[in-house]
Each structure stands twice: as structure tokens, then as C-alpha cells.
Amino acid sequence: MGWILALPLFLLAGFCLPLFPLSIAVNRFVQRQPAGAGDRFAQPRGKALVLLGLPLVGVLLVQAGHWLAGDGGGWLIDVFALWGGLTSLLYAFRLLSARDGQIWIGQLYTSALALVWVGAAHDVPPLLPALGLAASLLPLWFLLDGLTCRFGIARTGLYPGLSLRMPRFSTLFVAAVLAAVAVPFSPGFFAVANLAFGGAASNELLTLVPLSLAWLLWTWAGINLLTGIVFGEPRGDLDYADVDRRTMLVHGGGLAALALFGLILVEGML
Amino acid sequence: MTSNSQVPGADAPRPGPAVDRGADAAPTGPRSGAADRGADAAPTKVRPDLAVYRGGNVAPTASIAEQLGRDLTLYDAADQLFGTRIGETLNELMIKGLMDFFDEGQSVWRMPGRKQGFYRGWANIARRNRRLRMRGLDVAAILGQADDPEAMIDLVMTRLEVPEPRWMDYFTVELARLHGWAGFVRWRSQARHYYWQQRNPADLVEYMAVRLVLALALLEDAGRRLKRDLRWPALLAYAEAHPRECVLRRELNAGTVLPDFAHRIEVALDRGSGAGIDALYLDYEREKTKREACTRAGRVQAMADQAGICRQVLLGRPDDTLHQYIDAIYAAKAREGMLWTRALERTHIRQLLAQIDAAAAAAGAAGGTLKAPVAGETPAVPVAGETPAVLAAGTVQAFFCIDVRSERLRRHLEAVGDYETYGIAGFFGVPVAFVEFGKGHETALCPAIVTPRNVAVEMPHTHAKHEHSLYELAHEVVHDLKNTVLAPYVTVEAVGLLFGFDMVGKTFVPRVYNTWRQRLQSRKPPARLLIDKIAEDEARELLTNLQDEMVLRAVERHFAIKREDLTSPMIRELRETALGNRKGQTELARRFGVEPAAEAVFIRSLQVEYRVNPDQAQIQLEHLAKIGFHRKRQAQLVAAALRGIGLTSGFGRTVLVVGHGSTSENNPYESALDCGACGGDQGLVNARIFAAMANRREVREQLAEQGIAIPDETLFIPALHDTTTDEVTLFDLDQLSPGALTRLSRIQEDLAAAGRLCAAERCAELGERGITGPDAAARRVKRNALDWTQVRPEWGLSKNASFIIGRRALSRGRNLEGRAFLHSYDHRLDPKGRLLESILSGPLVVAQWINMEHFFSVVDNEAFGSGSKVYHNIIGRFGVVTGNLSDLRTGLPAQTMLRGDTPYHHPLRLITVVEAPLKLVEAVLARLYKPRELVHNGWIRLVVLDPETSQAQVYEHGNGGDGAWQAQPIRLPA
Secondary structure (H helix, E strand, O other): OHHHHHHHHHHHHHHHOOOOOOHHHHHHHHHOOOOOOOOHHHOHHHHHHHHHHHHHHHHHHHHHHHHHHOHHHHHHHHHHHHHHHHHHHHHHHHHOOOOEHHHHHHHHHHHHHHHHHHHHOOOOOOHHHHHHHHHOOHHHHHHHHHHHHHHOOOEOOOOOOHHHHOHHHHHHHHHHHHHHOOOOOOHHHHHHHHHHHHHHOOOHHHHHHHHHHHHHHHHHHHHHHHHHHOOOOOOOOOOOOOOOHHHHHHHHHHHHHHHHHHHHHHHHHO | OOOOOOOOOOOOOOOOOOOOOOOOOOOOOOOOOOOOOOOOOOOOOOOOOHHHHOOOOOOOOOOHHHHEOOOEOHHHHHHHHHOOOHHHHHHHHHHHHHHHHHOOOOOOOOOOOHHHOHHHHHHHHHOOOHHHHHOOOOHHHHHOOOOOHHHHHHHHHHHOOOOHHHHHHHHHHHHHHOHHHHHHHHHHHHOOOOHHHHHOOOOHHHHHHHHHHHHHHHHHHHHHHHOOOOOHHHHHHHHHHOHHHHHHHHHHHOOOOOHHHHHHHHHHHHHOOHHHHHHHHHHHHHHHHHHHHHHHHHHHHHHHHHOOOOHHHHHOOOHHHHHHHHHHHHHHHHHHHHHHHHHHHHHHHHHHHHHHHHHHHHHHHHHOOOOOOOOOOOOOOOOOOOOOOOOOOOOEEEEEEOOHHHHHHHHHHHHHOOEEEEEEOOOOOOOEEEEOOOOOOOEEEOOOOOOOOOEEEEEEOOOOOOOOOHHHHHHHHHHHHHOOOOHHHHHHHHHHHHHHHHHHHHHHOHHHHHHHHHHHOOOOOOEEEEOEOOOHHHHHHHHHHHHHHHHHHHHHHHHOOOHHHOOHHHHHHHHHHHOOOOOOOOHHHHHHOOOHHHHHHHHHHHHHOOOOOHHHHHHHHHHHHHEOEOHHHHHHHHHHHHHHOOOOOOOOOEEEEEEEEOOOOOOOOHHHHOEHHHOOEOOHHHHHHHHHHHHOHHHHHHHHHOOOOOOOOOEEEEEEEEOOOOEEEEOOHHHOOHHHHHHHHHHHHHHHHHHHHHHHHHHHHHOOOOOOOHHHHHHHHHHHHHOOOOOOOOOOOOOOOEEEEEOHHHOOOOOOOOOEEEEEOOHHHOOOOHHHHHHHHOHHHHHHHHHHHHHHHHHOOOOOOOOOHHHEEEEOOOEEEEOOOOOOOOOOOHHHHEEOOEEOOOOOOEEEEEEOOHHHHHHHHHHOHHHHHHHHOOOEEEEEEEOOOOEEEEEEOOOOOOOEEEEEEOOOOO
């Protein structure tokens, strides 16, 4: 009967490692505009902290639920794994049509963290994958915020061709998008690999289908994002100003730290 | 392009910094007293109409209602208003259909039913295309309502309720959407002798019908999804009823919206409140106006800075004055392109005339043979052109193509030895269709404006069987394997590594590797050209021999009977039976016991498979009748060419006839580097034919009767100038006497030396580094020619600027930097202007095409050129597209036009310099429609060097098509 105790914990975890429709809350939070200067959690840094903290809470709840459910509650976590896989695919598919930067990153966040359920069902320790997937989005999060500050909105198709007008920013942006969609060797990639290798041993179908399909859709959406912002013919009626050297170093350092975290993740996996 | 319209390049870009803008480069803005209030100086009298501020690529300036049918199709309007992507989808579907239909052998599985024509072939497949149905496109239902393309066009336009007076405009807009493909279809429909057109016919009516069917299906599908009527009256009514909403929608969907307004506009449009949209429109208009004003103020200030006017002075000006400045700047911007073009042209004309003047002065000083020209005096007519009657011993004459790349080689060759060079169109006046040994098709080696009537065939010296080398067989097998469905999976595993070696070799050691690879390939046996006309009995004999050969092959294949077991009467009997000239059992059947049924099958096979039948025999006889030239015709062609360049006496012992071609790897644009006068092919065959004709005793006898006496010891030797490596190779040396061969070693050394000097010049132009001298340059250009990663093996005809029709003395010893077409011409041999007529109506027209192709390709490389060749893919064996799916690319690639971001080619109209009396030139122009239109409508700049008045007359094109000659004095060589 442990599953009855575990169920509320898993449902609560469904807000943190988002499961549709509980994921609506997270997406609303990501897209929320600041109500005023004091609205700290709506500021980019505040949001980033929350987005990084949510999966930790989620992992704790999942672990607790796991413990409560015991051996007889395996079927329950399987149901949640299936739910997580479907949620991930749903958001990955929606990602293809997202043009607004905040919507895009919110949906990728949901799609990525929902996959943690897939690993959790097959005894993959969820902490590092959850952290890896969430942390991979941080550089892009800040760069999209930079775009919003500069142009009033972060959106594809409105100011294409930034590579020709803002080459430094574009370099960072490409690296950030690639890290976000978990290309090798970003932390996201190691996280996905961790989930895949860990889960495939017990259930290949339930593990690899959502993981591989979601990953494919992310990369596709990533290319769409780059095409609408970095590549193309720049508009002549906008003012462009590239990031300065200091900002470049800060963001570059952040990406390097992320790469380092990826290595730690590998170490953790091994 | 038509020559009837006027003034090209009205929007030509500003030339690069290297260009001397000269005194004619008028300023584009105020130069004194101008003041600028800076970026914060929003003008107070800006027009409130939002449309005013949308220039260039930002957004259209007119409303949807005005543009519909004139600039926009219905689906364009739907895309802009409702964010559908019908235009994109339509182009994609259209291109796929076009690629399938027009394929010329590249695809393995070809589109069925192409013989019925484009429309019917496409319609047959579209009716069964489930992918279209899955996308919601009910194409089959539309196609079921009309059978032929004309009826379908009528049906679609009627169904969309487009007013009939607007149809032509609408079709024009449709054709311009994929102008590359539309142009190709138009060319195909006019190329009636083109094999693929005969086989799979297509024309623009069919193209339009297919496009409209798809457009209708897509519009109806979009209308269903949007729950809107997207036909003409409904869209027009909507645009007229909601002008402000339409502006916001267009801004949003065209990607020209102010980014920070995008979300608000989206929300307002979703809510659909008229008042909200109007309020937002006013906000938006105000903001857009403000930002545009800032941009304009910034531009004024930038110009003032460049003019050395300080900000304070600018700010001190009244508002009205500043507005006048701004208006003046923007008004000048519209004419700026043409201004720069004219400035470039004038600068070049001035430099060119200075060079000619200097050449005359230098020649006079060196030889003392020149005298200062006296106005009104006509120089005495020489006995024969510019060549003295007696040449210095050992002087070699050489004919080169008029191509700009010949100028360098001619200059260096004249500098290193005793050479007289002449410029002539690279087909040497011999229009011919050539059938290469081992190839089954004819290649027209002449300018595109000429249709060859004669055929030259290449025949090997020996009758040894031409067998493929092991390497070629392996290559063929791998190629075939790649084209099957399953084999590539295995092939990659089995032989993939070999391709890796191939890649490494071609990339890192291209010279060595390609030399090694060429050794592996079997060489073509030595061959001669069949250029004499075949008599009818000879043709019949040739045909009979061919048929007998076919009979022998068939017998061996069907019955395994060898030649030694057959007699000539048996072969003859079989041939006659197949031709229907006899009936009954054959000796073959009797002797080898072949059953009557098997014999009948064999005869049928001879007729069908081996084409030994009366119809085929007649066709082959007709083809044979085209082979070669009559002796009289040969003499005519040689005489015309020699007179055209002013060489009718004073022949040297050696006359080189130098055709040209290029060498490059992995280059779909290779033909653009070959000879334009030879239809984009190499000029060697024409050179060989011309030399062979001119060497004929019978031809020379006829020429002597016409007053052109070619000495017996004079030898015409064909050669090929490789314009990528500047190597010149002599051909047909096996036909020379040993005595003549001894003269060649020096000539070959001279040619090699001149080639190395050219290579050094070329390397400097290409920006090659680490070139220590001519030898190193020669090695580098050779590598470029063999390097498959090289996107710019040579600059080709880029930077072409002028066309000099006159004696070589005009430009001898002057460095024209490979920018001038040089056609030899001596007006003293042409009192009636007949030779000039042929030059102006042939070579000049081709040179003008080349010049305009370069002009437009550099003015807007993406639109009129073909963009970067790095992304190009060959499709259907006839064209290139960017990526895997795009409009068919036209024009020249960026690598031929641009060096980095700056234009390498200077966009100026062909400056045509004619050395002849002005009256003669005017009389000739009066007789020739095309060249006259080119001059009067401003497509070329004409300069006449009048020896009678010693003046250079520059034709200045007027606005209404009326021009005037502007004279300036010049010295000309006597």
C-alpha cells in the first residue's frame, strides 16, 4: 500500500519535473513578466535560480516517493515514466513551432526534465541528469534575456542575420543553443546518455523511444531557432550593438564552466 | 534583357575603393553649408503616412489593394496578411515537379510519361499523389475539370475571380517568382532542335498551368483553415475595409515589424477589436516615424562628417534647410547607381584613350614610322592590312581569340620575341557542329547566335578497338552500384575507403594525384578531323560499311559465328534483307541450319536493335551529307577570317591559330571559363579545322584568285591556350614536315616563357601569396587548375571593360590588364564597311552579352548572379541550385564577381572602341538594327577613333534615345 503514500509525492514532483498538464505552471512561470522592480522571481536571475532549484526539489520528492512505494510500487513509477516520456515528446513537438524565445526555452525545459522520469523508473540516479539538463539551458536563458533587453523581444524571424551584425553575440548564441539541445559534449548530452544507458538495460523501448525522439526534435527546433536569429539577411532599419569583450568573457566562462560540469557528470556516471 | 529598353544599371552599387572615381564622381549629398542636428533631431515635418518610410527591403510602399495583381499574387497577399506560407510551399512543390520533369539523365528513376509534355506528365502523377492529398490539396479535383493547359489557366483565373484585364500582369508576377526556372522553360521551348525538348516538350503555358493549379489548391486549403475567402474580390474588399489592420499584419508577417511591437500587434490582431487595432496603429506609426527620422538624421550627420562639416554648423541650419538636405540626399540616392556607373565609364574611357595615345607616341618615337596625325588627312591604303609586306625573318604570326584573357598572353608573347598577334572571334569564323570520337552527339562550336550547317567528325588514325582500361571499368561499376537501391549500403562498406584515398589525394597533392590518375585512364587514340565534304557515292559506301559492321556484330552475338566463317556475299545478303531489298532464305540460314523463325527474329533484330533499316539509312545519309565543307566554302571561310583581321599578305612562315579553353576541377561553371565564341566550349577544334583548311593547296589556290597569296612555306599550326594555367600546346604536329618541326622548339619555348609571365600576373590578381617568380606562379596556377577545392581557379572574364576593334598598333606594348576584348580590324581594307558589319553584328553582340552578364551579376549577385558556388548543387545535368531546392541559379557566382565583400568586376557597360572613320561607322550602324539599338539605347558605350579627323568621338547617350558625339583629339598610329 506504499504506493498510496507515494502517489501524492510523485504528483508534487510532477510540478518540478514537469508532467503535462502540471507543467503549465512551470511554463507560466517562465513566461511571466516582472510586475515591478521588486518582483525578484520574475527577474532573469531569480528565474534562473528557480529553474535550477526546481529539479532538485523534484528529485528529492521522487526519491522519497520511491522509498515509500517500496518494491510493490514499481508499476506506479512505470506509469509516471510513461507519462514523462509522453510529456517530453509533446513539448518537444510543440517546440518546433515556438518562435518566442521564452516560450521556446520553457518548452525545452519541460521536455528535458520530463525525461528524468524515464530514468527514475529504471533505477537511474536522477540527480545528475536533472541538474545537467537544467544547467545546460542557463547560458541560452541569459542570452535570450539579452536579446529581449536589446530588441524588446526575443523572437525568431524579427531580426535575422545577427551573425553579420553581432558576431560575438552570435558565436555565444550558437554555442548556447547547441548546449541547450544537448549536442555532444554538453552536460545535457551526458545527462541524456546517462538516462539512455541506465534505462536501456531494463526497458529498451520505454527508454530509448522517448529519449531519441525528443532529442531529435530538440536539435531540429534548435536549428529553427538559429535560422531565425543568427542566419539570414539582417534588417537595415535596426540598431545593432554587439556584446563587449567583458560580457563575451563572462558568457564564455559560463560555457566553459558548463563544459567542466559535463565532465563531472561523466565522472558521476562512471 | 531586351535592347529596346533603355539605360541599364540604374541601381548599380557603389564601386569598390580601388576604383578611380574621377572628376565625374559627383557628390551624392550637399558638400557645403550642410548641418545636422544629430541622431536626436527628429524632423518636425515628417509625413504621417507610415508607408513613406518603407524603402528598400523593409516593406512595400503601396497598399495591398494597389499592389494586388500588379506586384502581388493572391497567395502573396494571403501570406502577408495571414502568415500563411503558400508562396514558399508552392515554389517547393513547383521546383520538385520541374526537377523531375526536366531531368536529363541524373536521376536513376525517371519521371514517367514525360513525352506527353510537362503539364500532362505532371498532371498524371499529381492526380495520384497521396502526399498532396494528405496536405489537404485537392489537386485531382481541379485537374479533372480541364484537360489542356490553356483551359486550365482560364479555369483557375476564373475561379479565383481575377479580373481579366489583370491577367497579363498576374502572369508576369507568377513568372517572376521563379525567374530562373521560368527562363529555362522559355529557352527550352524555343530550342526546337534540343534533344531533350524534342523528347520531353515543355513551354511556359504548361509551366503557368501547373503553377496555377497548385496555387489554387493551396489557396483553397488555406481558405478552409483560416475560414476566409481568399479570392480576388474578397481579399480586395478586406484590404480596402481594414487598411490599418492590413499594414500591421503585413509588418508582422513580413518580418519588418519593430521587434518590441511584435507581441502587442499579435495580441491586438488576435482580439480583433477595431478600436484597439487603430490605437495601436497610431502608436506604431508614431514610433516608426520617430525611428526613421533618427536614422535619416544619422545619415545626414555621417555625410556631413565626411564632408568635413562640424556638427555645430549643421545644427545651426534652419529646419527647412535640413529637410531640403534630407530630401536631396534621398532623391540623389535613387539615381546614385547610374551616377557611379557613368563615372566609372568615363574614367575608364579616359584611361583607355590615354593608353592609345601613348602607344601611338611610343611607336612613333621607337620606329620613326609615325607621323603626327593631320586632321582631315586619310592615311594611304596599304597593300595588305597592318602587316608589312615583308616580315622580319623568323617573325611568327599568331591568331588569338578576342577574349580578354588573350590580351595578357599576346602582350607577353610580343615582348619576348618577334610575334605579330591578331585578335579574331575564337571560332575563327568556322561555325561547325563537332562529333568527338567515342561520343554520339554533336556539339555546336560557334557563337550562340549562329546555327552551324556543317559537321566535323573526329576519326582515329587506326582501327584498333578502343577498349576501356581496368580503372575505367571499375569506375563504371562503382558508379552503377551507387545508383541502385540497395547496393550503396554494401558499396560503402566495401569500397568506401578507396574514396577516402581519393579525397586525400585530390585535396592534399592534387597535381601529383591527378597526373597519376590520368595515367590510369585509357587515352583517346590519335584522331584526325574529317572536314572535307563526302561525295554521295562515298557516303553510300561509308554507310554500307557501317551496316556490314553491324551485321557482323549481330551474327556473332546471335549465332556465335566469327568473321572467318562468313563470306562477303553472305553479309551483303543479310544487309539487303534487313533493308527490305530482297526476301527469302539467306545463305547464312542454309549453311548454319538456322530455323526460319530464328532467322526472322534475327532479321528483325538487325532492323530494330542494330538499326539496319531503310529509314535509318536515309537519316544516316542525311547526316553524312552535313559532314565537312566544300573546298569553295573552305576558301570562303578562310578568306573572310583573314580579311576580317586585316591579314591578306605578308604571311610569315609560321602562323599559330590559338584557340582557348580552361581546366578546372569540380566546377559546374567550367563552360563560363571556356570560349564564348565556341558556344562555351574549347576553341581547339575550330583552330584545327581552320589551320587544316588554310594549309590545303586547293584552298590556297582559290585564295590566290581572290588576291590573298599565302606562300607555300607558310604553315598554319593549331594550338590551345589554357586560360587557367596559361600553357599553350601545339597540335597536329604529326602533319608537319621535319623541316617545319625544327622551327617549333623556339616557338614552344617562347610560348612557355610568355605563359609563365602571364601566370605571375594572374597570381597577383588572384591574391596568391608566396610567389617568388614566374616559375613558382606557373606551378601555383597549375595546382589551382587541378585542385577540386579551388572555388576560383581563375577570374575568367571578370573585369572586362572594353572592346577594341582596330589594329594591334593601337594597343601594342600597353598593359590593358586583361580587361579588353581585342578584335583586329583595318578599316583601310574595308571601304564599304562590310567587315565592320560582321564584327559589330557578331563578336560585339557576344561581347556585350558577356559584359552584361558580368554587370548584372556584380550589381546584385543574389538576384542576377548565382550567389556563392560553395552551396551549389548540380541538378538534372543542366543547371545548379542553391542547397537541395531553390530557383535555378542564373548569372555568375560570387567567387567570379567578388573578392571578399568588395566587387572585383567593375560594373560598367562595354566600352567599344572602333578605329574607323566616323562616317563609315555611322553608315554601318544605320544598316544594323541590333548594334544600333545597343548604342542608341545605352547598352554599350561607343568610341570611334576617327583617323580622318584624328579625334576620338565618344557617343553620349541622351535621355530620349537621342545621343550626340563628343570629340576629343587623339594621336593614332600611322
